[in-house]
Amino acid sequence: MKDVKKYIEANKDRFLEELFSLIRIPSISSESEHKGDMIRCAERWKELLLEAGADNAELMATKGNPAVYGYKNIDPAKPTVLVYGHYDVMPVAPLDEWNTEPFEPVVKDGYIWARGADDDKGQSFMQAKAFEMMVRTGQLPCNVKFLLEGEEEIGSVNLFDFLAEHKEMLQADIILVCDTSMIAQDTPSITSGLRGLGYWEVEVKGANRDLHSGIYGGAVANPINVLCKMIADLHDENGHITIPGFYDDVLVISDEERALMAQAPFDEERYKKDLDIKQVHGEKGYSTNERTGIRPCLDVCGIWGGYTGEGSKTVLPSVAHAKISTRLVANQDYDKINQLFINYFEKAAPDYVTVKVTPCHGAAPYVSPLEIAGYKAAEQAMTTTFGKRPIPTRSGGSIGIVTGFERILGIKSILMGFGLGSDAIHAPNENYPLFNFFTGIETIPYFYENFVRLMEEK
Template sequence: MAKDLDTILHSREADFQSDLIDWLKIPSISSDSRHTQDVHAAADWVVEKFRSLDLEVELIPTQGHPLVYAQTPPVPGAPVVLVYGHYDVQPVEPLDKWVTGPFEPDVRDGNIYARGATDDKGQVLTHIQSLAAWRETGQPLPLQIKYLIEGEEEVGSENLQQFLKTESERLACDVVVISDNSQLGDGKPAITYGLRGIIAFELHVDGPARDLHSGSFGGALANPANVLCRMMSELIDAEGKIQIPGFYDDVRELSDAERAQLAKLPFDESRFAKQVGVDALVGEPGFTTNERRWARPTLDINGLTSGHQGEGGKTIVPSTASVKFTCRLVPDQNPDKIAEVVKERIAAICPPGVRHRLEVGHGGGGMLASIDSPYMAAAQQAIQRSFGVTPFLIREGGSIPIVAEFQEQLGAECLLLGWGLDDDNAHSPNEKFCLADFHRGIRASAYLWEELAAKS
């Protein structure tokens, strides 16, 4: 049977790639109301894909974008797998940085370029195409798979979180499989056992009732832009240590054993610096680069707005300034608690002469998975069979807030199996996905169903 499956996987590669291209053409930007119909079209596309596989499928409306739920028949005595992914994508600006249109998928140099290629249409599609291959074998699937694919991951998954609270019985499973992250590097597949959480903020600082002439009024009143810069500099020092009382209270520290394990990973700091375009790597003292980006909390400004932004000069004291910033959190840090200590710190450092308003955005906790479970062993074996090498065990600095919710609400193990690469430009212009890894991901997924069933 394995030979038959391999033959099908190889013979269907062109069809699998064609499906990916079709899905990537849909501009399903969840944060932009102008694309609401496109987001729904992307959901409809995957609904039809499930129907073509004769699955029981449902398009579930929410107060925002719909959820897609599908399932295969139960298999008594075998594990139940929940596959999670998302069909929504990030905005595409700046457009002038794209070599080809973000929704005009282009294949070059072994990669497919389009928004959503690696985050997350290409990766979640591997787990759908693997089922298609299994169906063609004529053999019964060795376990039950439930699929839950949402359209709001890029805006916080709020409606999915509500769905989890009310539909946990329907989603009951032994293990959740997610591919929305990266390998350690090219030819270095990995299983991610830890994710950071997140909490987002937007701070507004208001001063005079209108923009004022900087010559006539400068020096006589507080400049909101100057104040905002000073306030943000008081939240984090030059070395990356966060200056907010209580912020580190619940941080789960790395054990000596885990630090030793992370230190053994093949990681070239100079190559990493060159890849991201900097001449030096900096951060919180006492930690390695991988520890800082995977297992330590951070605070980063995401955008600043104030005063004149057009061509040429305009000598004003702006009436208002604002900043968007996020904190990445580690296991045991509670987003709600962090929001409170940030509020208290902002209020304490806001000077006279201006007014401030802090808006708290989406948030979610970090997670750690067991590296000793039978499901982890099954995933390692499936990846070994497909990629030809043993996968590394890594953490990831990014956030998929819903993962912690899956652990809490469903009590299930989570397998984070990333097929992407760290230079795939997720959230940036020229997002890509290596097509060889797309097909290796489909094979690994197909083998995973077999390996997981063998663990029952």
């Protein structure tokens, strides 16, 4: 690859302007009022792919938000890279904690500030610009397909069917995903494993109406107190999850492998300082990296019930709700965990309340081998641009469709992401360093070059 840096330097401002045009569309997939924005965002991606040099690009129907599919064929004898990304973003609440408008991107202090700046508009857009660079400088070494979906943040619920319906169209030798993080700007890493996900909404109902907390308090079950007890009982004093059978299938990592993983740099003091906490907290007997990498966990993502306004309303509420998620690790099966979770809440429910569990979405965990051409191509590409060999890491996050790619299409995914832990994805003040954005665009063409070479050497 020649003149990559030069091309980026010459087009920097345009790259940002184009990215911002994507960011400005509030494509929040979990909020139904944004249905129209999903279409607008997909249409914008189609235009950007065509402008970047795709032979064709179009919106394709799924049972939910449309997918954007584009491609450029140069030679059927050459390998094919399938690019995956998502154009939907997370909700922005609580709005009052943002320092800038979430959908009006701002560049400040070397960062892009906006919802989607990293996850995944910023990261997936790097792939489009790397592709453009290779096309316009005549250096594209293989065929390319682009698949951008609009439902990743709600579990890619309809993309699994889409993959099954379009198996032929989507055939490729490797899938490149930019939707994960590195250890640090000076410590590149590649995600070799992802946790799976289970997400449920739990409703606990007491009396048929809100009651006066004086007249009924002490004699009628309070659904908030009951829900809190059920949630508290989900962990024992060692931070183990108490749902019977929950750990049965968890892949036990050997002591040797744990020792190897422990060599990844981790500065606990800096980690705590960044989060402003006195202590980390998790399952007894595991390090912070192990707690997020190789062990499952269970978190309440949201809880609400009773009076939450200003002042002190004395009420014994009728109903309480919680959104609870679990992250699954290698060998755990979502369907089985889903059943265990529902059983637990139904069994633990005392007879003075009624409990309803609604599964929201689930995703299987994923592990990618370090020996395949795709991983090596990414490793060498990052070594070229960062000057350091990247470390393989297990991410605590989940990208459900990655297991779908393997199961349905039979294709492995390479998770070469350029985000940082401090990017505040899914949170107020999401950001993405310009350094990571431009270095990402620079790295991707080397991945293509290395991958084609390694495939042809085989």
